Amino acid sequence: xxxxxxxxxxxxxxxxxxxxxxxxxxxxxxxxxxxxxxxxxxxxxxxxxxxxxxxxxxxxxxxxxxxxxxxxxxxxxxxxxxxxxxxxxxxxxxxxxxxxxx
Numbered sequence: 001x002x003x004x005x006x007x008x009x010x011x012x013x014x015x016x017x018x019x020x021x022x023x024x025x026x027x028x029x030x031x032x033x034x035x036x037x038x039x040x041x042x043x044x045x046x047x048x049x050x051x052x053x054x055x056x057x058x059x060x061x062x063x064x065x066x067x068x069x070x071x072x073x074x075x076x077x078x079x080x081x082x083x084x085x086x087x088x089x090x091x092x093x094x095x096x097x098x099x100x101x102x
Contacts (some may be wrong), residue, residue, distance in 0.1 A: 013078045023071050030064040 009018035021029070034057055041053045 013081050015074045015078055017074065019067060023067055026067055027064055030060050033060055037083075 009016045011017070019026070037053055037057055040051070045053065
C-alpha cells in the first residue's frame with residue numbers, strides 16, 4: 001500500500017491558500033463543462049431533460065461560486081492585514097523622520 005504525500009497548502013499573510021483543484025483550474029473546468037452542456041443539449045430538449053441539464057449546470061455553478069466566495073473572503077482578510085501593516089510602516093517612518101529632525 002503506497003501512501004500519497006500530503007501536500008501542504010501555502011500560508012501567506014496568515015491565510016491558507018490553495019485548494020484542490022486550484023481555483024483557476026476549477027473555474028476553467030467549470031466554464032468548459034458549462035459550454036459543453038450548452039453545445040450538447042441546446043434549446044430543443046423535453047422539459048424533463050432540461051431539468052436534468054439545468055440541475056447539473058446549477059451544481060457546477062454552485063461549487064465554483066463557493067470557492068470564489070471563499071477566495072474573496074481570504075483575499076479581503078489579507079487586504080486588511082496588508083493595509084494595517086502599511087499604515088503601521090508609514091507611521092513608523094514618520095516617527096523616525098520626526099526623531100531625526102529633533
